[in-house]
Amino acid sequence: MKPRILITKQLDQQVLNYLSSFCDYTVSEKLPREDLIEQIGEYDGLLTTKVKVDDELLVKAHQLKIVSNIAVGYDNYDVQAIKKHRIMATHTPEVLDETVADLVFAIVLASARRISELDEYVKKGEWNKDDEESLFGKDVYGATMGIVGLGRIGQKVARRATLGFGMNVIYHNRTKNKEVEEDLGIRYEELDSLLKQSDFVVLMTPLTKETLHLIGKREFDLMKRDSIFINCARGQVIDQQALIKALKEKQIAGAGLDVFEKEPIDKDNELLKMKNVLTLPHIGSATKKTRLAMQMLAAENIVAGLTGNKPQNLISELKMDF
Numbered sequence: 001m002k003p004r005i006l007i008t009k010q011l012d013q014q015v016l017n018y019l020s021s022f023c024d025y026t027v028s029e030k031l032p033r034e035d036l037i038e039q040i041g042e043y044d045g046l047l048t049t050k051v052k053v054d055d056e057l058l059v060k061a062h063q064l065k066i067v068s069n070i071a072v073g074y075d076n077y078d079v080q081a082i083k084k085h086r087i088m089a090t091h092t093p094e095v096l097d098e099t100v101a102d103l104v105f106a107i108v109l110a111s112a113r114r115i116s117e118l119d120e121y122v123k124k125g126e127w128n129k130d131d132e133e134s135l136f137g138k139d140v141y142g143a144t145m146g147i148v149g150l151g152r153i154g155q156k157v158a159r160r161a162t163l164g165f166g167m168n169v170i171y172h173n174r175t176k177n178k179e180v181e182e183d184l185g186i187r188y189e190e191l192d193s194l195l196k197q198s199d200f201v202v203l204m205t206p207l208t209k210e211t212l213h214l215i216g217k218r219e220f221d222l223m224k225r226d227s228i229f230i231n232c233a234r235g236q237v238i239d240q241q242a243l244i245k246a247l248k249e250k251q252i253a254g255a256g257l258d259v260f261e262k263e264p265i266d267k268d269n270e271l272l273k274m275k276n277v278l279t280l281p282h283i284g285s286a287t288k289k290t291r292l293a294m295q296m297l298a299a300e301n302i303v304a305g306l307t308g309n310k311p312q313n314l315i316s317e318l319k320m321d322f
């Protein structure tokens with residue numbers, strides 16, 4: 001008998017065809033959590049994006065061997081619970097790096113030159129050349145970019161910034177990366193020092209217990225008054241209320257956000273009323289080619305786990321366990 005997997009998101013037909021050679025699958029989008037908990041005991045694998053994989057789910061997952069995320073971030077995994085239940089857990093690193101870095105750069109440029117605000121302005125029939133200064137933006141070329149979280153994606157952003165835009169790039173991680181420093185001519189800084197120097201602060205860490213609200217009031221207060229803050233990581237890595245306050249009090253000049261504390265963001269959220277805030281619906285990896293590559297990699301990971309092989313992309317916390 002083939003192993004059975006539950007898929008919580010509609011996948012490309014190519015991916016389903018591949019999966020069907022190895023497993024029997026059920027696609028169930030928007031399955032209420034209580035139904036998921038009730039049904040999970042029938043499955044050997046779970047292929048998902050946002051489902052919370054925790055003890056409450058895993059105690060019912062009597063035959064589950066592997067959970068495979070179609071995303072690089074895995075803050076939906078309770079890693080301790082996954083370890084306790086000895087289940088494999090994977091994600092999809094690398095295949096999305098360039099696509100997400102493109103989006104970060106689109107946000108940097110659009111925020112600096114107020115692209116979405118001025119597009120709306122022209123479409124409203126306005127064209128005030130007598131007061132040109134009111135249309136001025138901020139230079140990207142030659143400015144200082146501070147990247148908090150210089151991992152796979154952060155490095156691709158740094159490459160664009162240094163080679164393409166002559167930017168002075170500084171970064172902060174828990175560990176220094178000498179190789180990338182030498183390769184790209186970038187410099188390590190402690191977080192406070194990075195925030196004080198940067199014209200653009202780009203946040204690209206995972207969401208973990210340690211990074212929850214990493215950037216709050218104290219950190220916004222350290223930033224330059226003409227700086228632009230960009231978050232393409234996860235909404236909860238920042239204190240969103242502190243960001244709103246920093247923007248209102250003109251502690252920083254603007255923000256570009258692909259992610260929010262709560263998604264979708266509430267329609268009456270103050271961020272949506274601010275002209276100097278660019279907002280996107282969490283689309284970092286959203287191109288056809290990249291989303292297909294992520295789905296295929298997630299499918300390969302789950303097949304490996306269910307056919308007695310070590311999946312290529314076990315999350316780092318489990319690398320020694322299997």
Ligand code: NAP
Nearest residue numbers: 073149150151152153173174175205206210232233284285
């Ligand atoms: P990665 O390669 O693991 O890089 C993460 C970086 O963050 C590493 O350099 C890590 O360095 C640093 N970091 C981790 N904890 C930190 C801490 N407490 N303080 C400072 N730095 C810390 O991950 P990635 O593939 O680049 O992806 C990063 C995140 O981007 C994902 O986890 C996901 O949440 C998000 N993402 C969002 C989208 C989107 O659609 N907007 C798309 C893809 C990814 P150290 O370990 O040395 O600290």
